[in-house]
Amino acid sequence: MSQTTQLLFKNRVPGKTVFFKDFCANGGYQGLKTAIQTMSPLEIRDLVKAAALRGRGGAGFPTGVKWGFFPADKPGIKYLVCNCDEMEPGTYKDGVLLGADPHQLVEGMILSAFALQTQVGYIFIRYAYEKQAENLRRAIAEATQAGYLGKNILGSGFDFELHVHGSAGRYILGEETALLNGLEGIRPNPRLKPPFPAVRGLFGQPTTVNNVETIANIPHIVTGGAQWFKDLALTPDGSGTKLFGLSGHLNRTECFELPVGISLREVIETYGQGMWKNKQFKACLPGGASTPFLTREHLDVALDFASLEKIGSRFGTAGVTAFDDDTCMVAVTLNLIRFFARESCGWCTPCRDGLTMVRWILEMLESGQGTPEHLEMLKDQLKNISGKSFCALAEGAMGPVAGLLTHFEQEIVDHIKGGRCPFSK
Amino acid sequence: MTTIESQTTSHLLDQHILADFIQHAGEIEHPREMIIDVLRAIQLHHGWVPDDGVELTAAILGLTPVEVEEIATFYDKIFRRPVGRFVIHLCDSVCCWTRGADEIAAHLQKTLNIEFGQTTADGLFTLLPSCCLGCCGIAPAVMIKQQFYGPLTPEKVDELIATLRQEGSA
Amino acid sequence: MLTLTIDNQTISIPAGKTILEAAEALGIMVPHFCYHKELGAVGSCRMCAVTVHTGPMPGVKMACLIAVEDGMVVTTGDETVATFRERVGEWLMLNHPHDCPVCDEGGECQLQEMTISSGHGIRRYQGGKGTYTNQDLGPFIAQEMNRCIQCYRCARTYKDYCGGRDFGVMGSRNRVFFGRFKDGMLESDFSGNLVDLCPTGVFTDRTFRFKSRAWDLEQADSVCPQCGVGCATIPGGRLRELQRVRSGDNPLVNTTFICDRGRFGSGYANHPERPRQARQEDQVVSVPAALTALETQIRATVKQHGPEAVLLVGSDRASLETNWLLQRTAKHFGCRVPVLNAHRQRHQTAQMAAFDLSERLASLQDIRSSDLVLVCGVDPLAEAPLLALALRQAVRKGGRVVLYDPRPVELPCDADRVAVSPLALQELLADGGVEGRHLRDLLSQAKNPMIVAGADLLGLAGLQNIQKWAEKTSNKERPCLVYPVLAGPNSFGTALLSLPEQDDLLTRLASGKVKMLVCVDADPLLEAPEGERFAAALTRLEQLVVLDYLPTSLSRHANLFIPTCPPVEDSGTFINNEGRLRRFQRVLKPGLSLARTAPGEHPPREFSLDTPGSDPQPAVLLLQRLIGQEQPLTEVHRQLVLEQPRLAALVSLKAGEAGVRVAPAVARPHSLDPLPEQPAQTLELVVTPARYGGDLFSRYAPKLEPRKRPPCFYLHPDELQAHGLKDGDAAVVETDFGSFTLPVRSQPDMALGCVLVENSEAFPQLIPGAGLGYCVISAGGANE
Numbered sequence A: 001m002s003q004t005t006q007l008l009f010k011n012r013v014p015g016k017t018v019f020f021k022d023f024c025a026n027g028g029y030q031g032l033k034t035a036i037q038t039m040s041p042l043e044i045r046d047l048v049k050a051a052a053l054r055g056r057g058g059a060g061f062p063t064g065v066k067w068g069f070f071p072a073d074k075p076g077i078k079y080l081v082c083n084c085d086e087m088e089p090g091t092y093k094d095g096v097l098l099g100a101d102p103h104q105l106v107e108g109m110i111l112s113a114f115a116l117q118t119q120v121g122y123i124f125i126r127y128a129y130e131k132q133a134e135n136l137r138r139a140i141a142e143a144t145q146a147g148y149l150g151k152n153i154l155g156s157g158f159d160f161e162l163h164v165h166g167s168a169g170r171y172i173l174g175e176e177t178a179l180l181n182g183l184e185g186i187r188p189n190p191r192l193k194p195p196f197p198a199v200r201g202l203f204g205q206p207t208t209v210n211n212v213e214t215i216a217n218i219p220h221i222v223t224g225g226a227q228w229f230k231d232l233a234l235t236p237d238g239s240g241t242k243l244f245g246l247s248g249h250l251n252r253t254e255c256f257e258l259p260v261g262i263s264l265r266e267v268i269e270t271y272g273q274g275m276w277k278n279k280q281f282k283a284c285l286p287g288g289a290s291t292p293f294l295t296r297e298h299l300d301v302a303l304d305f306a307s308l309e310k311i312g313s314r315f316g317t318a319g320v321t322a323f324d325d326d327t328c329m330v331a332v333t334l335n336l337i338r339f340f341a342r343e344s345c346g347w348c349t350p351c352r353d354g355l356t357m358v359r360w361i362l363e364m365l366e367s368g369q370g371t372p373e374h375l376e377m378l379k380d381q382l383k384n385i386s387g388k389s390f391c392a393l394a395e396g397a398m399g400p401v402a403g404l405l406t407h408f409e410q411e412i413v414d415h416i417k418g419g420r421c422p423f424s425k
Numbered sequence B: 001m002t003t004i005e006s007q008t009t010s011h012l013l014d015q016h017i018l019a020d021f022i023q024h025a026g027e028i029e030h031p032r033e034m035i036i037d038v039l040r041a042i043q044l045h046h047g048w049v050p051d052d053g054v055e056l057t058a059a060i061l062g063l064t065p066v067e068v069e070e071i072a073t074f075y076d077k078i079f080r081r082p083v084g085r086f087v088i089h090l091c092d093s094v095c096c097w098t099r100g101a102d103e104i105a106a107h108l109q110k111t112l113n114i115e116f117g118q119t120t121a122d123g124l125f126t127l128l129p130s131c132c133l134g135c136c137g138i139a140p141a142v143m144i145k146q147q148f149y150g151p152l153t154p155e156k157v158d159e160l161i162a163t164l165r166q167e168g169s170a
Numbered sequence C: 001m002l003t004l005t006i007d008n009q010t011i012s013i014p015a016g017k018t019i020l021e022a023a024e025a026l027g028i029m030v031p032h033f034c035y036h037k038e039l040g041a042v043g044s045c046r047m048c049a050v051t052v053h054t055g056p057m058p059g060v061k062m063a064c065l066i067a068v069e070d071g072m073v074v075t076t077g078d079e080t081v082a083t084f085r086e087r088v089g090e091w092l093m094l095n096h097p098h099d100c101p102v103c104d105e106g107g108e109c110q111l112q113e114m115t116i117s118s119g120h121g122i123r124r125y126q127g128g129k130g131t132y133t134n135q136d137l138g139p140f141i142a143q144e145m146n147r148c149i150q151c152y153r154c155a156r157t158y159k160d161y162c163g164g165r166d167f168g169v170m171g172s173r174n175r176v177f178f179g180r181f182k183d184g185m186l187e188s189d190f191s192g193n194l195v196d197l198c199p200t201g202v203f204t205d206r207t208f209r210f211k212s213r214a215w216d217l218e219q220a221d222s223v224c225p226q227c228g229v230g231c232a233t234i235p236g237g238r239l240r241e242l243q244r245v246r247s248g249d250n251p252l253v254n255t256t257f258i259c260d261r262g263r264f265g266s267g268y269a270n271h272p273e274r275p276r277q278a279r280q281e282d283q284v285v286s287v288p289a290a291l292t293a294l295e296t297q298i299r300a301t302v303k304q305h306g307p308e309a310v311l312l313v314g315s316d317r318a319s320l321e322t323n324w325l326l327q328r329t330a331k332h333f334g335c336r337v338p339v340l341n342a343h344r345q346r347h348q349t350a351q352m353a354a355f356d357l358s359e360r361l362a363s364l365q366d367i368r369s370s371d372l373v374l375v376c377g378v379d380p381l382a383e384a385p386l387l388a389l390a391l392r393q394a395v396r397k398g399g400r401v402v403l404y405d406p407r408p409v410e411l412p413c414d415a416d417r418v419a420v421s422p423l424a425l426q427e428l429l430a431d432g433g434v435e436g437r438h439l440r441d442l443l444s445q446a447k448n449p450m451i452v453a454g455a456d457l458l459g460l461a462g463l464q465n466i467q468k469w470a471e472k473t474s475n476k477e478r479p480c481l482v483y484p485v486l487a488g489p490n491s492f493g494t495a496l497l498s499l500p501e502q503d504d505l506l507t508r509l510a511s512g513k514v515k516m517l518v519c520v521d522a523d524p525l526l527e528a529p530e531g532e533r534f535a536a537a538l539t540r541l542e543q544l545v546v547l548d549y550l551p552t553s554l555s556r557h558a559n560l561f562i563p564t565c566p567p568v569e570d571s572g573t574f575i576n577n578e579g580r581l582r583r584f585q586r587v588l589k590p591g592l593s594l595a596r597t598a599p600g601e602h603p604p605r606e607f608s609l610d611t612p613g614s615d616p617q618p619a620v621l622l623l624q625r626l627i628g629q630e631q632p633l634t635e636v637h638r639q640l641v642l643e644q645p646r647l648a649a650l651v652s653l654k655a656g657e658a659g660v661r662v663a664p665a666v667a668r669p670h671s672l673d674p675l676p677e678q679p680a681q682t683l684e685l686v687v688t689p690a691r692y693g694g695d696l697f698s699r700y701a702p703k704l705e706p707r708k709r710p711p712c713f714y715l716h717p718d719e720l721q722a723h724g725l726k727d728g729d730a731a732v733v734e735t736d737f738g739s740f741t742l743p744v745r746s747q748p749d750m751a752l753g754c755v756l757v758e759n760s761e762a763f764p765q766l767i768p769g770a771g772l773g774y775c776v777i778s779a780g781g782a783n784e
């Protein structure tokens, strides 16, 4: 295993949390100091654009472009919101990061707030991450004590207050507009877009929502420069490093910081240390539960946003969940659909009721009661749900179904023909 | 707002915390954003959120009970029905499933002699399925009182239950 | 104007419209659920999918959400979207019970229509269905949650549009519940709109349950008679019973909403005490005989005592046609002009509206889009409920409402409320000082300023000042409009018709020359203040004749009584607060309902040509017969317009239409009387209509009982203390209209220096709009 550049995990010591002293000792808050004293907000925004950083929350939207839409110079209150809902199965990188090094995020938040000229920030954090929330509260207190938060930060005249906001479950809170509703204390259904949060966000004010890992990258871009950051990736389309959360049938299911563009094979074989119980690799979710499956034929694909889109999947959150060849892919898909149907917010019909229908079809197929009509129905549901729901939840839910139908239709047929799941013992 | 602080709410919230909430709600521009905080605090104190907990939250924040209920019933980590002293959230999402969550589920149900959604007769344990807990690396996992346990085996489950039983009877 | 093509048809339509609206304008129906023209689009149901072939991101789009663009090409029936809509239909039906044959919504179910138009027919899903436990939402609304398709329209209606805060959305995923926190009567005064807005049978009119199937109802476009707003309604009846009222659609007035008072307050039509037979001195007589007797008596009285001896009285709840025919009748018999409104002050303020303000009248539609509404002396929920909803819509769009009133006015929206006593409010309007200047500045600076003026509380002097304010704050770019809140459904019309030489009722009676009083759809005892003086005058009459459809007390005193018909059994015209002519059409013929003649049983097996209880006739018809000139309504209108050119629109007016404004008149100059001094040691008396039971109709509406409040006096807590009283004590209040004993209630949101009392059946003598009044309060009477 070759040593790769560690930015986000550079302070990480398993089982320990790094706080203010150690964080500073290892160069923490240097980026903030230089930037706030030598750079204008616009320069930072341009730098982030040049670094080609793409959002780490799943959608992969170029952060610099998003920040470019933000009315940073508009007077009045504006918000920066950090999305730490992280509830998509297979995704746990933000939790690991905040468990190890909360100041990474705090520094990133202050820098981003300065770049976007927002006065108030929220870190919205899922219920299960209470430990991480405590880490953040302590880090915020320490940063405030040091004068990095609050009024007139480092004598720049810039004010920024930062809050941690808890949740009480539900995956939909990760969708940025649902998250804003959740923060406001109203029902967390997603909002209609447009208007986008940059125009009307939290409490009706301009707001930017970014993922934990996205924001934690900002200080590194500021210190290292755009080109350096881009060059960290192994592919020309990629940029920076990425936290990969490994799970499923692998020998080592941990979170690694690896360069963007690393091959799937290397991730599985080198970092995952091969398949669990000496079985064969069959398929994986490359970037969380909503990304279409990759199979053995994709082992040499480079993991970055563009390459995966080209082969009909998505880089998502880089939560890689691997499945061995004893796994029934209909059952995997059913498990995933059960998750999505249960986490639907109940707002739009394709998701609320369509996923119920898909779940039922998969239940019929998996239990051996399926007929060729059910297979047709499944294809038909895929066609009619994808791209037609109100938010991306149902869209994401159909990712695995799409993968199943593309790569494992034969397995469905075997279920129908045999009248049972061929993998059940 | 003094009417909110009374004997009839002491089973729901520590009176100091209540006073803090009332003060904070009076200070901030959008008290509504505190709904989840108040509900979670009540749950922490009382184990779950009864009807008067919803009403208390509404009174603190200047809302109507249904405006709080709309939120309380959306989130799955707010309990609007009684639960046991230890709520076992067993992850049933894909990563845990690949590592044997089904087996753990069966084992837990057998050991506790309850089904998902039920509470043991002694009021100690409630067993609930949960979506991904962010424990994909230590699958299969459970969350109990916001603490995680994994990777679990039937033996480790037995140990865990025994420890909790002991804690519960202490 | 933008031009686009939908299904190969081209349309030009203003920017800002959606594809759905453009398609509708072309007559292309795109199925939809969650979209409703008043609630707007939220894009949740996904039923309205169409294909957009142009633009940077072509593909399937929701027609309700996408604004039209120039050159856009849209198809609504291509394979992709047709299939998708069929799937949406299928998904919506996953949990829906198959109870259409017994469902209360049967026959008017939008789900049924949309499912069929989506193309979904055969159920493929065989999984489990969700079921719910229903809530008891009180006497008005029944809930059947299993039929819910989660279109969220109910919550958007109740919470967003109407501002109710005791109803909401609970749960999530495919387990979403719409209801209250706990069982109990819905609190909003607009709760009934759930019935109209729910596209399926979840929320239905509980008072109408199991009475009729929708297709069996006799229905017609009507106008609610219960206040001056004049909302479009569609009453429905069967078996001679008025069984329900639902909202019509008048975009200029009420849109598709009505209040609960109008919806559930129609019991007067079938009231068990409704007089249905003509009576002469306690003897039942036939209607023709009664008319002949009336004619003979009028002729004899005029002949013997002269034109002053017979006094005809109309009212602001009688139609324009009835009031005009009263004038005709007077002329016919050579009597002096009739009194069209027994309430002198109300009549004066209505004239102010009908003449002086007529150039600058605001409609509710104007108010809904105003950025600043100054509300003076109005409690909208009590006096003009739909006005409250209009104010809410203004606030939702970013407008501001500033309200001056002595009462603890509740509004379903934010408002800057200032509690002032009536006298202080008059002073503010008259001179105003710094505060008045500030308010006028606000109005001058607003883009779309409106003043809502409560005629009852402000009186003539107040309205005159309002007119001045409006003039001063108008400018060339935009006027400052006024919405006068008048008392009756036809106050405006009555005022417009009245002739300059009309004296008020008491003056006429006091002259001692009146021997015979003929009240037509009018009861001065209940509809005018100073009832005691009126009652005394009654005893000096030789003849009291009453033609009415309400079982009022006056009819019991009548020497001659002839039953008439309420608006649902009549066709005619009202002119509402905004000077809009509104036509109502007969829904039912008069007659005792089958529910009364054969309660729960088979109808009587005797046969006769007469319908039991069908003697009542519309007052217009009776008056025409009285003067021997039976003419169709069109002819009445033609003649009316000849006399009153301002009503030119009357001739082409149709029921169900939005209605036309009367032509404006020129404002008259006014001289203002100085304000009277308040007698020492007194409190100001504020008489206000009760929200339920304040208007005459809702007193005879049994369904509204649950909403009525027990009578009491309201005082500010400081005032209570100053008078040595506490909340709940019994107190005696001495007024010009007598003294009353009741419990007092503490009301911190009202003005100091006032006693507030609601006019209702408990206090028929205390009638709003009688001008500034004073009273003395003291402890006394039995405690509660």
Ligand SMILES: Cc1cc2nc3c(=O)[nH]c(=O)nc-3n(C[C@H](O)[C@H](O)[C@H](O)COP(=O)(O)O)c2cc1C
Binding pocket: A054, A055, A056, A057, A058, A059, A060, A061, A063, A083, A084, A085, A086, A087, A088, A171, A172, A173, A174, A175, A176, A177, A209, A210, A211, A212, A214, A215, A391, A392, A393
């Ligand atoms: C159903 C759903 C769940 C999501 N969950 C998360 C999440 O847990 N964390 C996250 O950062 N983004 C999540 N997203 C993506 C966010 O909507 C948003 O794109 C992201 O927070 C933007 O930040 P980024 O540009 O920095 O990635 C989710 C999106 C959807 C549709």
Ligand code: SF4
Binding pocket: A172, A189, A190, A343, A344, A345, A346, A347, A348, A349, A351, A352, A389, A390, A391, A392, A393, A394, A395
């Ligand atoms: S796709 Fe629709 S129902 Fe599903 S989460 Fe998004 S808005 Fe809610």
Ligand code: FES
Binding pocket: C031, C032, C033, C034, C035, C041, C042, C043, C044, C045, C046, C047, C048, C049, C062, C063, C064, C065
């Ligand atoms: S009507 Fe357009 S989405 Fe419901």
